[in-house]
Amino acid sequence: MIAVVALHDDTVAARASxxxxxxDAEEERAQERTWVARALEGDARAFRCIVDRHHRGMFRxxxxxxxxxxxxxxxxxxxxARAYKRLExxxxxxRLSTWLYRIALNICRDHLKSPRRNERxxxxxxxPGAEDVDDALRAxxxxxxxxxxxxxxxxxxxxxxxYREAIVLKDLEELSYQEMKEITGAPVTALKIRVVRARAKLxxxxxxxxx
Amino acid sequence: MREERDPILQEHLAALRSEExxxxxxxxxxxxxxRAVVERRRDQEAGGLAARLRRALRPRxxxxxxxxxxxxxxxSAAVAAVWVARTPVSTVPDASPPVxxxxxxxxxxxxxxxxxxxxxxxxxxxxxxxARSVAVAGDFNDWRTxxxxxxxxxxxxxxxxxxxxxxxxxxxMFVVDGERWVTDPYASNHRNDGFGQQxxxxxxx
Numbered sequence: 001m002i003a004v005v006a007l008h009d010d011t012v013a014a015r016a017s018x019x020x021x022x023x024d025a026e027e028e029r030a031q032e033r034t035w036v037a038r039a040l041e042g043d044a045r046a047f048r049c050i051v052d053r054h055h056r057g058m059f060r061x062x063x064x065x066x067x068x069x070x071x072x073x074x075x076x077x078x079x080x081a082r083a084y085k086r087l088e089x090x091x092x093x094x095r096l097s098t099w100l101y102r103i104a105l106n107i108c109r110d111h112l113k114s115p116r117r118n119e120r121x122x123x124x125x126x127x128p129g130a131e132d133v134d135d136a137l138r139a140x141x142x143x144x145x146x147x148x149x150x151x152x153x154x155x156x157x158x159x160x161x162x163y164r165e166a167i168v169l170k171d172l173e174e175l176s177y178q179e180m181k182e183i184t185g186a187p188v189t190a191l192k193i194r195v196v197r198a199r200a201k202l203x204x205x206x207x208x209x210x211x
Numbered sequence: 212m213r214e215e216r217d218p219i220l221q222e223h224l225a226a227l228r229s230e231e232x233x234x235x236x237x238x239x240x241x242x243x244x245x246r247a248v249v250e251r252r253r254d255q256e257a258g259g260l261a262a263r264l265r266r267a268l269r270p271r272x273x274x275x276x277x278x279x280x281x282x283x284x285x286x287s288a289a290v291a292a293v294w295v296a297r298t299p300v301s302t303v304p305d306a307s308p309p310v311x312x313x314x315x316x317x318x319x320x321x322x323x324x325x326x327x328x329x330x331x332x333x334x335x336x337x338x339x340x341x342a343r344s345v346a347v348a349g350d351f352n353d354w355r356t357x358x359x360x361x362x363x364x365x366x367x368x369x370x371x372x373x374x375x376x377x378x379x380x381x382x383x384m385f386v387v388d389g390e391r392w393v394t395d396p397y398a399s400n401h402r403n404d405g406f407g408q409q410x411x412x413x414x415x416x
Contacts, residue, residue, distance in 0.1 A: 148226035
């Protein structure tokens with residue numbers, strides 16, 4: 001009955017997302033620790049609060065890594081399923097978002113390695129409805145911006161998986177190196193080197209496209 | 212290593228950041244959460260049954276008092292002696308060559324000789340024309356999706372298979388192509404699994 005009840009009773013998650021004043025980072029972590037504890041006790045609605053809070057960021061990460069909305073949704077679903085199954089292993093010394101990102105990133109890596117994926121036409125698809133994001137921009141500015149975004153998508157697609165991951169985490173998700181370390185498990189120095197090299201490679205691809 | 216802020220690259224990154232739709236598909240929370248709950252529950256059920264089985268099969272220390280044990284041994288020896296005396300013994304050496312156990316093809320019913328007397332054969336049937344594979348997962352096999360695979364012997368999309376089960380009440384579902392859980396349309400009883408799906412219920416008296 002858990003699913004039936006919760007499908008009609010979004011109040012816990014809705015309340016969490018509709019709080020008038022945003023919680024500070026420490027309050028958020030305390031709240032998440034409570035949700036984790038309750039979820040481990042069998043309260044599935046507590047896990048729903050976790051899904052509700054983090055699905056947007058995980059979807060954005062997966063979309064940036066894979067460039068396909070349907071595939072990104074698969075990743076998010078699988079990531080939360082794995083997370084719930086392994087919730088006992090979550091170390092609350094870390095942030096929950098970091099742990100969830102790590103799971104999602106590992107699934108993205110598997111998707112990128114899949115031979116079936118490489119048979120499909122590549123390139124990040126333009127996002128429908130993106131032109132509505134900022135109505136104040138003039139049409140020509142929007143067009144320029146759309147061209148640049150498309151050019152970058154295509155260039156990102158030419159990068160290796162590890163370089164792409166570095167650009168997505170550092171320059172698109174705008175994470176700190178410490179956060180990247182927690183997510184990828186790689187040392188900060190190695191990550192810095194990877195980011196610099198990835199940017200250089202990306203810049204070279206962009207220059208080729210621009211010329 | 213020094214990080215460079217390349218204006219062209221930054222401009223492109225800013226364009227992509229501003230253009231990308233941050234909104235996930237509608238209903239993603241529900242779908243992700245429901246799947247997570249269902250998979251955790253299945254995982255726990257499978258884990259729980261496996262743990263119970265492991266506990267049941269774990270070797271245990273048995274303490275016997277010497278006198279009753281000796282008595283039991285004497286009685287066993289007497290019974291064995293009587294049985295040996297009543298059994299005709301052939302003196303002709305067995306000259307026939309060793310015969311290999313016939314191979315059983317995957318999906319075929321288990322040999323009847325091997326089944327314990329209390330188990331009964333249960334035939335599962337699912338018409339699934341488009342399916343590449345059909346398995347049965349239930350209480351009786353710890354909800355494993357790779358253990359009891361059905362065959363399509365006629366090649367007409369009707370998958371069949373037999374399992375030998377002891378008397379009891381079991382819940383089960385078909386698993387089509389390794390991922391789609393399907394309720395047995397021919398089952399006479401169903402049980403709500405609490406997550407909007409119906410398990411078929413099989414009772415063997």
